[in-house]
Amino acid sequence: MENQNLNLLDRALGLDGPSEPWPLSGRVVLIEDCVETSGSFVLHQLVKRSLSPTSSNVIIFVAFANPFSHYDRILRKLGCNLVTQRDNKRFIFFDMLMLRCPDVDEGKSSEGGLVLLYEKILKTICGLPGDKKDYVTIMIDDISLVEVAANGGSDYVLDFLHYCHALTSEFDCSLITLNHEDIYSSMERPTLILQMEYLADILIKAEPLSTGLATDVHGQLTVLNKGTSHRLGRSGNKIHNFHYKLYVVLWRKKLVISIDKGYSSEKRSFRRTYHVNGRLGFWNLNTLCVTHLLNG
Amino acid sequence: MATTKPRLSSFSRNLSAVSSSQTPGVKCGPNGTMFVSSGIADLDKILGGGFPLGSLVMVMEDAEAPHHMLLLRNFMSQGLVHGQPLLYASPSKDPRGFLGTLPSPASLKHDKSRDRESEQEKGLRIAWQYKKYMGENQPNFDSHRDNKQDYCNEFDLRKPLERHYFTRQRVNCVGIQDSKNLAALQEHCASFLAQHQRNDGSCALAGRIAIQSLCAPQCEHSNMDWEMLSFIKSLKGMVRSSNAVVVITFPPSLLSLSSTKRWQHMADTLLSVAAIPDEDKELAKLLSGYQDMVGLLNVHKVARLNTQVPFILEATTFSIKLQKRRFLVLECLNQAPVDGSSGSSYGTSGSCSGSSKAGTLDF
Numbered sequence: 073m074e075n076q077n078l079n080l081l082d083r084a085l086g087l088d089g090p091s092e093p094w095p096l097s098g099r100v101v102l103i104e105d106c107v108e109t110s111g112s113f114v115l116h117q118l119v120k121r122s123l124s125p126t127s128s129n130v131i132i133f134v135a136f137a138n139p140f141s142h143y144d145r146i147l148r149k150l151g152c153n154l155v156t157q158r159d160n161k162r163f164i165f166f167d168m169l170m171l172r173c174p175d176v177d178e179g180k181s182s183e184g185g186l187v188l189l190y191e192k193i194l195k196t197i198c199g200l201p202g203d204k205k206d207y208v209t210i211m212i213d214d215i216s217l218v219e220v221a222a223n224g225g226s227d228y229v230l231d232f233l234h235y236c237h238a239l240t241s242e243f244d245c246s247l248i249t250l251n252h253e254d255i256y257s258s259m260e261r262p263t264l265i266l267q268m269e270y271l272a273d274i275l276i277k278a279e280p281l282s283t284g285l286a287t288d289v290h291g292q293l294t295v296l297n298k299g300t301s302h303r304l305g306r307s308g309n310k311i312h313n314f315h316y317k318l319y320v321v322l323w324r325k326k327l328v329i330s331i332d333k334g335y336s337s338e339k340r341s342f343r344r345t346y347h348v349n350g351r352l353g354f355w356n357l358n359t360l361c362v363t364h365l366l367n368g
Numbered sequence: 369m370a371t372t373k374p375r376l377s378s379f380s381r382n383l384s385a386v387s388s389s390q391t392p393g394v395k396c397g398p399n400g401t402m403f404v405s406s407g408i409a410d411l412d413k414i415l416g417g418g419f420p421l422g423s424l425v426m427v428m429e430d431a432e433a434p435h436h437m438l439l440l441r442n443f444m445s446q447g448l449v450h451g452q453p454l455l456y457a458s459p460s461k462d463p464r465g466f467l468g469t470l471p472s473p474a475s476l477k478h479d480k481s482r483d484r485e486s487e488q489e490k491g492l493r494i495a496w497q498y499k500k501y502m503g504e505n506q507p508n509f510d511s512h513r514d515n516k517q518d519y520c521n522e523f524d525l526r527k528p529l530e531r532h533y534f535t536r537q538r539v540n541c542v543g544i545q546d547s548k549n550l551a552a553l554q555e556h557c558a559s560f561l562a563q564h565q566r567n568d569g570s571c572a573l574a575g576r577i578a579i580q581s582l583c584a585p586q587c588e589h590s591n592m593d594w595e596m597l598s599f600i601k602s603l604k605g606m607v608r609s610s611n612a613v614v615v616i617t618f619p620p621s622l623l624s625l626s627s628t629k630r631w632q633h634m635a636d637t638l639l640s641v642a643a644i645p646d647e648d649k650e651l652a653k654l655l656s657g658y659q660d661m662v663g664l665l666n667v668h669k670v671a672r673l674n675t676q677v678p679f680i681l682e683a684t685t686f687s688i689k690l691q692k693r694r695f696l697v698l699e700c701l702n703q704a705p706v707d708g709s710s711g712s713s714y715g716t717s718g719s720c721s722g723s724s725k726a727g728t729l730d731f
Binding site: 107108109110112113116136138139141142145146149169170216217220221223224252254255256258259285286287290318 | 399400593594595597598601602604605606608609624625626629630632633638668669672673674675676677678680681684
């Protein structure tokens with residue numbers, strides 16, 4: 073029954089194979105979206121996959137955007153009971169909605185708030201029983217609100233992310249974050265988003281259709297999977313581009329993400345993302361590689 | 369559009385649903401949400417029921433025209449008419465004075481005649497075939513609207529709201545111009561929302577918060593980007609667990625692009641108003657009823673609480689019209705009949721395709 077619910081997104085992420093070892097272990101996933109198309113559905117889909125009965129993942133969900141009840145209702149429609157998972161210690165929810173680093177002595181306390189958060193995550197991971205420690209997924213929804221909580225201290229947010237990234241190598245956990253790409257696209261030096269994109273092993277981007285609104289298609293999804301190992305043994309970048317639609321499937325009473333293969337991907341959007349920055353000269357190489365692989 | 373309808377039938381917003389228990393002005397919605405009316409019946413329809421309790425609505429102002437005030441006035445009046453407590457914050461010197469400009473509900477007689485009028489009008493639009501599919505839902509809604517007139521009133525903009533509605537207990541006005549930062553406003557909001565905490569299931573009384581021109585230049589906090597963002601974030605966090613709706617209007621031209629995007633992302637429901645130039649001949653040729661239009665309303669985002677399925681609108685741009693110079697209505701944009709002699713085709717299939725972006729107009 074599990075296989076029937078797999079879709080192109082799962083395949084693009086490599087989740088169509090056996091669930092152990094967890095394909096996203098030790099990997100960093102970045103989901104980007106914009107005002108017109110929200111990318112949070114990808115996050116929900118990943119929560120559902122991580123908490124499937126065949127895997128033994130533990131999710132540490134750091135929520136800045138929505139309360140537990142919101143995710144609970146959505147995942148319930150997807151066939152996953154978060155309350156039960158929370159009781160079974162497979163879903164650990166950090167409610168950060170009201171986190172606000174006080175602005176008295178801005179520098180120290182913004183950093184302080186995030187340091188405390190990191191320590192809390194670390195403590196939670198270390199506190200897990202031995203076998204579960206290897207299958208932790210840290211999810212953050214979403215990074216732009218972490219910046220607000222830090223009163224604009226993007227450097228502290230970056231430090232926090234780097235520390236979380238270190239956890240992926242130390243504990244083999246996966247790090248999945250959501251950020252809004254359109255906030256940074258007008259900036260001259262969007263350091264935060266560029267660094268996040270650089271760190272990410274898998275980049276998932278949700279965008280509206282260039283042709284405008286449509287009732288049948290809610291948007292397009294582009295998945296860039298860096299350095300996957302192909303079945304043929306080669307490793308290379310893979311780009312997938314789909315049109316997606318989110319709807320309710322009546323007979324199963326679940327939400328199924330239906331993703332149909334779309335037209336050939338709009339490469340130029342990726343070139344915009346991998347914006348050439350004088351300092352990060354190697355971006356050029358990356359872009360060329362990507363283009364080459366797509367054409368070749 | 370027709371193909372998706374059967375699928376959504378069990379989960380579609382059932383506009384004829386009975387309003388929840390005894391609370392006037394609150395209606396049950398899908399996914400465990402409850403709605404309050406925006407004060408504009410057309411807007412409620414467009415948004416699929418109204419403003420969900422626990423959500424944050426943002427209206428982007430246009431510097432050239434004060435149409436956001438129309439939305440704000442109707443929102444506030446509707447709350448007062450239903451006896452819902454209101455917290456109003458504004459950068460003006462005398463926020464309480466604004467209450468005198470709130471509209472009063474129109475007399476019953478006019479409502480019925482308007483319904484009949486609009487029904488007849490729709491019957492005559494034979495040329496636009498797709499309207500008859502859209503019209504399916506409307507008879508249901510209108511007939512129920514007569515019965516539950518309570519939910520959304522028709523407001524007469526020329527008649528001021530009776531003074532007994534704004535007693536001190538119900539309305540709290542806060543001026544944000546003179547305070548150094550947003551801490552005082554946050555305090556007010558926190559204490560207001562604490563009175564409307566959501567306890568499982570029952571809804572005691574809904575509350576409304578209206579904040580006008582949050583980043584207005586005369587306020588001291590207007591250049592403190594992160595402070596304002598922090599305020600909105602904590603307000604959003606507080607309102608999610610309460611039975612209240614917050615409406616914030618702001619002029620995006622006064623914020624940086626990046627900040628504007630952050631504000632937009634924080635909104636659950638995002639609307640924007642735009643002025644319409646007075647004597648634009650091109651626009652007059654393109655749209656029917658141009659003379660009556662006061663402005664344009666754009667719906668960018670519709671609140672999706674407790675669900676991930678986006679709400680796809682038939683159209684995102686609507687014209688704001690004042691019927692008989694008193695009643696606010698929102699209408700879909702309709703293309704004027706093409707003049708045969710001109711020989712050019714407009715390409716788009718009509719108002720209700722969302723891509724009214726095509727062509728020379730930028731809404």
